[in-house]
Amino acid sequence: AQSVTQPDIHITVSEGASLELRCNYSYGATPYLFWYVQSPGQGLQLLLKYFSGDTLVQGIKGFEAEFKRSQSSFNLRKPSVHWSDAAEYFCAVEDGGSQGNLIFGKGTKLSVKP
Amino acid sequence: GAVVSQHPSRVICKSGTSVKIECRSLDFQATTMFWYRQFPKQSLMLMATSNEGSKATYEQGVEKDKFLINHASLTLSTLTVTSAHPEDSSFYICSAEHNEQFFGPGTRLTVL
Numbered sequence: 086a087q088s089v090t091q092p093d094i095h096i097t098v099s100e101g102a103s104l105e106l107r108c109n110y111s112y113g114a115t116p117y118l119f120w121y122v123q124s125p126g127q128g129l130q131l132l133l134k135y136f137s138g139d140t141l142v143q144g145i146k147g148f149e150a151e152f153k154r155s156q157s158s159f160n161l162r163k164p165s166v167h168w169s170d171a172a173e174y175f176c177a178v179e180d181g182g183s184q185g186n187l188i189f190g191k192g193t194k195l196s197v198k199p
Numbered sequence: 200g201a202v203v204s205q206h207p208s209r210v211i212c213k214s215g216t217s218v219k220i221e222c223r224s225l226d227f228q229a230t231t232m233f234w235y236r237q238f239p240k241q242s243l244m245l246m247a248t249s250n251e252g253s254k255a256t257y258e259q260g261v262e263k264d265k266f267l268i269n270h271a272s273l274t275l276s277t278l279t280v281t282s283a284h285p286e287d288s289s290f291y292i293c294s295a296e297h298n299e300q301f302f303g304p305g306t307r308l309t310v311l
Contacts, residue, residue: 094240121302128203128292128302129243175243186233187300189242 087112089178091190098166099198106161106193108150108176117179118159119187120150124172132174135159146170171197201227203295205303212283213311220278220306222293228273229295234266237290237305249276283310 088111098104110116117136121129133144140152150161159176173192180186202225212218222232230251235243247268248256255268265287267279276295280287288310294300 089242126208126304128304129294130302131299134299186245186248187243188245191240191242 087116087178087180087188089176089188089190091174091176091193093193094191095194095196097196097198100168101165104161104163104166104170104195106174106176106195108159108161108190109157110159110176110178111157112178115154116159118150118152119177119179120144120148120159120161121175121177121189122146122172123175123192129175132161166195166197168197168199171195201225201295201297201301203293203301203303205291205293205306207306208304209307209309211309211311214284215282217279217281218283218308220280220291220293220308222276222278222295222303224274224295224297224301227295227297229297230273231296232270232276233294233296233300234268234276234278235292235294237292243292246278280308283308285310 090109092107119134120132123129132148133142135142135152142150148163152159173194175192176190177187204223206221232249234246237243246261249268249270251270257263270276290305292305294302
């Protein structure tokens with residue numbers, strides 16, 4: 086069965102520092118991969134997605150992610166974090182055999198120090 | 200971008216009562232909507248897939264008689280938690296599919 090692992094439950098970075106959030110997946114075929122951000126009181130917002138092609142994907146808000154098949158990873162990065170980036174981040178893989186259902190990781194909470 | 204709303208955003212009810220949560224796609228039509236449940240510090244778990252005009256598809260372990268889903272129109276799906284118990288207290292999130300999934304802000308259910 087497909088699964089998504091986000092090893093870091095909580096990460097704190099200083100404003101202006103770089104960020105990398107880890108995501109590992111388990112999937113037999115080429116996965117469809119997503120990163121979402123959840124802010125308090127708001128719905129999940131799609132940051133970026135990978136379906137095929139270039140393994141480095143650019144998203145909104147200055148985020149990018151790199152698909153590495155050999156490592157079964159899809160880590161999210163941002164070169165310079167802003168205080169407004171503090172939120173919960175979820176990695177997800179699409180369950181291709183089941184009407185496009187998304188399987189989520191447990192999330193990583195990002196805190197930003199001034 | 201596409202907007203999905205949920206109502207209510209927060210509800211408190213007594214044990215044994217039923218609660219209805221609405222999920223609406225505001226500026227697009229969605230033949231497919233999804234209902235998720237999120238426990239504290241946990242991932243979103245898919246409960247069911249709601250298809251307009253047909254029965255919902257429930258994930259394994261989700262009681263279809265307890266979590267009633269109705270997708271009567273292309274912009275509205277409802278989740279009714281019947282005979283709610285304290286263990287049903289959770290954060291319920293819906294999404295609507297329009298080339299990708301767009302998520303509602305969630306509904307916090309507290310059962311006393």
